[in-house]
Amino acid sequence: MSIFTIARLTFLEAQRRKLLWAVLLMGLAFLILYAVGFYFTYRDFSRQGATLPRQFFEMANVLLLMGLYVVNFLGIVLAVSISVDTIAGEITSGTIQTIVSKPLRRWQVVCGKWLGLAVMLSAFVILMCTALMAIVWFIARYMPPNAVQGTALIVLSGLVLLTLSILGGTRLATLANGVVVFMLYGLAFVAGWIEQIGAFVRNATAVDIGIFVSLLMPSEAMWKRAAYLMQPPFMRDLGITPFSSSSAPNDAMVAYTIGYIVLTLGVALHLFQRRDL
């Protein structure tokens, strides 16, 4: 019960701080921009003489994945910005003292906050992915394969960052936490491309570096898995788009990421439990 009260408070806080509304408005602005851009690009493409349905699907798929890539990035930015201050800030201000001294366990406070933010983040990502796919469907009558799994993986990518930022908040001050989490994301991003290029030029060391960093920070791997699943098989096999992955993460990596999130949250609970407030 207490978990839900904390989750509700966390949700309300994001709402009252106008964070939620700002994100929704910016998301809407992005969708409008995307719809206009997609419409004109797609129309010009058909005017330039493309006739085969496959050519249209390839075009629509690449444009959709570009849009989803932005949603993935927005999800990550949202995940960090809503969670970076939620524990660290309340410890600094002392607000946490009146909460933790109530008849509840400390783990309930952390889980409640995680739950509230995770619901918010998931809702945002699902809403944005659905809207993007709807735009593409209305203009090009195209729906990517594995839309549900792909969306779930993008949600998972954001949840990795959210959970890491909650973990950081139990030990670090807000600013330091934000810097560390974004740097980790940057590391995974760069390593993802190193792995991609390494696979393309068949350099085993580069691929290994990419895999190693993905294990440390699996958010980018989830995006790569989503992009892999949401392309038609012939496209991903040809490796003709920037989103094709010659070394796409497999299902084991998805299971690893879920385990990673659970473990990270567990460590956060443990650290918060031991911390003097």
Next chain:
Amino acid sequence: MVALNPKPPTGAVACGRIQPIETHELRKVYGNTVAVDGITLSVAKGEAFGFLGPNGAGKTTTIKILLGLVHPTMGQARLLGHAPGDPAVMGRVGFLPEYFRFHPWLTATDFLDLHGRLYGMSAEQCRRRIPQLLERVGLADRANSHLGEFSKGMAQRIGLAQALLNEPEVVFLDEPTSGLDPLGRREVRDLIRELRNDGVTVFLNSHFLSEVEITCDRIAIVKRGRVACVGTLDELTRGSVEVEVHATGLTPELQEGLGRWGRILSADGDRFILAVEGEEVLPAIAGWLVEGGARLYALSPRRLSLEELFVRIMKEEA
């Protein structure tokens, strides 16, 4: 020096009754700093207990340990017979932290409702209790104002309301009158007295001597993480009496002998100030001086005020 060993109230532990607040050799070390250095104390049910000391004496850390917010380095603490922070007991406890702050975007009513939920109160209980409490802390007309608009004094009052939501058996108040004007202070003092009359155990952290003097049954003076003395106001101030001795014709032997009756605090010609254990020794001192051949002009006892006791303890070297 006053009787300085912290002792539990007479009979309480002997009867085996569980005291609402008990600590044993509590110690908390942060790096190289010792915040709490072996505090043993016991607070009886329905007692208003004043924890008096300068800033940095370890008062807040002690409260935080009792509430389970801070883990002690050593020693034990029990709150209503349970380990600090145990949810089974935290529902019977209220807490107003020092520098109380809360989400500025919540209204007074929403804030209390949220805390009511955290206490496990039903919506109906919250609806009934919140207006009563707002009335009690003088914020009935600000029920729908945001906490961000509150002055420091109003924030302190809403914090106080929060601490009383669950009709607690034990209330911890950490500097509850800081930021309040004289009228607000008086209201808080009245509230503490009301709580005590209702049988609530109050643990009051304060560095305002008058506040503690007026509201508390027993007082502990803390200095550098240690309890320097504990007792009722009467016990603390009775324990040490300063006597001004004005006598002439004092031989060096008599002057030296004075030190056996108590501690000589100052000597100025034929005037001495002597700290003795109690007024009972005064006739004996007078007799001894006269027998020794001194001419005694005055032997005036002066009982210490809490302030004098406090200042004296703070000035004493460890």
